[in-house]
Amino acid sequence: MGRPRATDTNTIPGFAALSFGLAISCCFTSGFSFVPSTSGGRVQPRTAGAAAGRHTTAAARRALTGTNMVATEPAAGLLKTVTVDLEDRSYPIYIGEGILDSGDLLRRHVTSKKALVITNDKVGPLYLDKTVKILEAGGVEVETVVLPDGEEFKSLEVLTKILDKALSARLDRKTTFVALGGGVIGDMVGFAAAIYQRGVKFVQVPTTLMAMVDSAVGGKTAVNHPLGKNMIGAFYQPQAVLADMGTLKSLPDRELASGIAEVVKYGLIKDSEFFRWQEGCMENMAARDAGVLAEAVERSCINKANVVAADEKEAGLRATLNLGHTFGHAIETGLGYGKLLHGEAVAIGMHMAADMSCRMGWVDQELVDRSVALMQKAGLPVELPKGGGMDMDKFLNAMAVDKKVADGELRLILLKGDLGGCVMTGEFDEAAMRATIQDFCDRQ
């Protein structure tokens, strides 16, 4: 585990050749690293057209609009659009209050005669009727599936219910699947869309902060396996992401905080200015200040869209979005799915990654302390839960099947240098990793 390998350094494509001028550079001496970006490629589009104009290639615009024209018609309440630029698979992320209610955007991206809307038994009573009516008003014939709510139901077995419904309703390959819910629904529906009749279109309607800032964007779709998180899945991009900020009003505080963990992540891995901004307004974010939340969603989406556009299938750079996840996924698997929320496990995992980086002298203790303070302000845990029973073996067994393991070698995302700098590397001090795990286990 963690032994140095020469191939580590030369298997990463040249991310410096990014077409949209990201302030990212690569270092090929130890895995690879980011030089922190001061802006994170941030723009402040006010309409769909403005966003597409700033971010989108002609090919991407054709994919979005069917023409070379920029989509300029703003729907009611539309505030921001961020584009994920993937040539003919490009798509918009709409961020705004009430954009689901207005109906225009959903109908714009469900162009099929039939749609299958999939949600769960918590989100369904809140937003399913509205979603179905919007589609029906546009002449779409709608079928629905309501899955049980919870991370423990993010499984192949439960996903089969989506396929069963699609087949029994004789839905053909032109059908659009609509994922209405948080990351669990989004990941499952995306995977179902990827495999149903070898692929149907799908639209993400994220209703949690976690899904708006992270899971609905970028096309990672999956279900869990008892031996590991997200182990069965596919890269499969949606047609569009509709983040209606109004849906967050019904989201419990603990779930909001869970989403904030991934917001903090973007600051730590690549956007120091975003991190500092969060330090100044985290109380307001946690208190649901609408402006602060909308800006957090927009800046997170821009950060993620830029990474995904540069490395859609995680050849290298995209792995940095996994900061804290090797430890975090081990915690989720080790404790049992659903005991901790994903963002809570990631927060503890990011603390562990920062702690380990500091032990190796790669970052100062001050950066560890600032990260912990920021996550605590958001209401996130930064230590393993008392009595959870995590131990060294549980960590090492789960980490051994992490998706970043290459030819048997564990690679970790660790912080390095100034705020906003990180590396993916197998060249770490295994003793430091074990010391971090042991200390965290001892304190639980």
Ligand SMILES: NC(=O)c1ccc[n+]([C@@H]2O[C@H](COP(=O)([O-])OP(=O)(O)OC[C@H]3O[C@@H](n4cnc5c(N)ncnc54)[C@H](O)[C@@H]3O)[C@@H](O)[C@H]2O)c1
């Ligand atoms: N694909 C990716 O890139 C990616 C990124 C991050 C996380 N994930 C995955 O996403 C999942 C976590 O997502 P999540 O945090 O959204 O969890 P979740 O989907 O379980 O939603 C959290 C809880 O909030 C409820 N809920 C959803 N929207 C609500 C609303 N508007 N009002 C009230 N309740 C609402 C849900 O029913 C659930 O009980 C994990 O499985 C994680 O692995 C994937």
Ligand SMILES: O=C(O)C(=O)C[C@@H](O)[C@H](O)[C@H](O)COP(=O)(O)O
């Ligand atoms: O989009 C990505 O890439 C990420 O790593 C985002 C993570 O926040 C997310 O939890 C993702 O599902 C983890 O991916 P995995 O490949 O480690 O399962």
Ligand SMILES: [Zn+2]
């Ligand atoms: Zn995550």
